[in-house]
Amino acid sequence: MxxxxxxxxxxxxxxxxxxxxxxxxxxxxxxxxxxxxxxxxxxxxxxxxxxxxxxxxxxxxxxxxxxxxxxxxxxxxxxxxxxxxxxxxxxxxxxxxxxxxxxxxxxxxxxxxxxxxxxxxxxxxxxxxxxxxxxxxxxxxxxxxxxxxxxxxxxxxxxxxxxxxxxxxxxxxxxxxxxxxxxxxxxxxxxxxAGLHLANKADSQEICFIPQGTYHEFLNKHSESIPGDLVDKNGKVLGQHPGVGHFTIGQRRGIGLASAEPLFVTKISAESREVVVGPEHELFQTGILVESVNYITDEIPHSPIKIQAQIRYNSKAKPALLMPSENGAELWFEEPQKAITPGQAAVFYVDEQVIGGGYIRNPIPGEN
CATH class of the missing domain: 3.40.50.620 (HUPs)
Structure with a gap:
C-alpha cells in the first residue's frame, strides 16, 4: 500500500x-x-x-x-x-x-x-x-x-x-x-x-536576481552581445538583431521586423549568430532530443514507454513516447507541441509520479 x-x-x-x-x-x-x-x-x-x-x-x-x-x-x-x-x-x-x-x-x-x-x-x-x-x-x-x-x-x-x-x-x-x-x-x-505575520504575503513571481523582470538589462550588463542576422527558414536575411541572448523560441515581441503576418522566433543559432523567424505554424514540432537525463529511481527504462511529458514550468504534461538512448532520450508527442525551447527541462511523468527528466537539446527536425 x-x-x-x-x-x-x-x-x-x-x-x-x-x-x-x-x-x-x-x-x-x-x-x-x-x-x-x-x-x-x-x-x-x-x-x-x-x-x-x-x-x-x-x-x-x-x-x-x-x-x-x-x-x-x-x-x-x-x-x-x-x-x-x-x-x-x-x-x-x-x-x-x-x-x-x-x-x-x-x-x-x-x-x-x-x-x-x-x-x-x-x-x-x-x-x-x-x-x-x-x-x-x-x-x-x-x-x-x-x-x-x-x-x-x-x-x-x-x-x-x-x-x-x-x-x-x-x-x-x-x-x-x-x-x-x-x-x-x-x-x-x-x-x-499559527499567527504568522506574513499569512497574506504575495507569492514570489520573479527571478530572484532580476527583481524587476528586466532580464535584457541584466544580460546587457553582464554579458557581451554580438549582433547577427534575422533570417527566414531558407536563410534569407530579413534584418539584424543585437545578440542571440535577447531571444527565446516562440518570442513575437521585440523582433523589429515589419511583416504582413505575425513573425515568431523559431530557431536560434549561437554559432552563426542567426535568429530564424517565421509564421506561427513553423513553431510546432513532434519530436525532442533530451540530454543530461536523470532517472529518480533505479527503475530505469531501457525500451520505449508511454509517458506524460512536460516541457515548461507553466504547461500541462502531454502524452508522449519516451525512447531512452545511451546519450539521453528522444520524446515523440502524440500531437505537435508549440515552441519547443532548448535549455528548458523536459520532465517525464507516469500518472502523478516523476520518473525523471532532462534538458531539451533541440527539436527533431520535421515538416512544419
Missing part, C-alpha cells in the same frame, strides 16, 4: 526559509509534528546597487530575511542566515548567462535546486547534525517497494515537481516536503492558525 514518507519525531530538520508563506508553514508543520527545527535563510544574491524595489516580488531581499527571522521567533526556533552568494553566482548566475549566450533559454530555479538547496544546503546541514532538510515546494515524496518516489503536489495549480526532476535516491531520503500534501488555501489557513 502506498504510504507517504512518515515524519518521525525528535529528529532535526533544517528548513530552507525564503521569507515566504510556504517555507514558513513548512517550518510550522514540522514543529507541530515534534521535530527539532532550525530555520535557515540562504542569502543568494544582493542587489548590485544595494537597493531592492518596494514592489519586488522575488526573494533574497533584506525584507525576506527579516520575515524569515520573525517567523522563527514566532515559532520559537533558531534562525540562521547562510551566505551562499559565491556559490549562487558560480552555479546559477553564470549558468544563466552562458545558456542565453549559447542561444538557449535556462530555468535558473532548477539550477538553484540542483546545486544550492539540494546539494550545498544538504551537505551543510550535516554541520548542524540534521537528519533532514525541508523546503516549501509543492511536491510529495513516497517510499514504496524500497524506492523513494517523487510525486506531484496535491494542489495542481501550485505543483512544483517539475523543478525537482534532478533529485536522486540519496537526496530524497533526506528531504521533507510538508506543504505538498495541501492546497495553497490550506497553507494560508495554517499560517493564520
Amino acid at each position: 502506498d504510504k507517504e514518507k512518515e515524519y518521525k519525531t525528535k529528529q532535526r530538520v533544517v528548513v530552507a526559509m525564503s521569507g515566504g508563506v510556504d517555507s514558513s508553514v513548512a517550518a510550522y508543520l514540522l514543529t507541530q509534528q515534534g521535530y527539532d527545527v532550525l530555520g535557515v535563510t540562504m542569502r543568494l544574491w544582493a542587489a548590485e546597487d544595494g537597493v531592492v524595489s518596494s514592489d519586488h516580488q522575488g526573494c533574497c531581499s533584506i525584507e525576506d530575511i527579516e520575515d524569515a527571522r520573525r517567523v522563527c521567533q514566532q515559532l520559537s526556533i533558531p534562525h540562521y542566515v547562510l551566505n551562499v552568494e559565491q556559490e549562487f553566482k558560480s552555479h546559477v548566475i553564470e549558468y544563466f548567462l552562458k545558456q542565453y549566450e549559447s542561444g538557449r533559454t535556462p530555468h535558473p530555479c532548477i539550477a538553484c535546486n540542483d546545486k544550492i538547496k539540494f546539494d550545498f544546503l544538504l551537505r551543510r546541514s550535516l554541520a548542524w547534525d540534521a537528519d533532514f532538510i525541508a523546503t516549501g515546494h509543492y511536491a510529495r515524496i513516497q517510499f514504496e517497494q524500497g524506492q523513494y518516489r517523487l510525486l506531484r503536489g496535491i494542489d495542481s495549480q501550485k505543483d512544483q515537481s517539475y523543478v525537482l526532476f534532478g533529485l536522486g535516491q540519496a537526496q530524497l531520503s533526506r528531504i521533507l516536503l510538508p506543504v505538498g500534501s495541501f492546497d495553497k488555501n490550506s497553507i494560508r489557513d495554517f499560517a493564520i492558525q
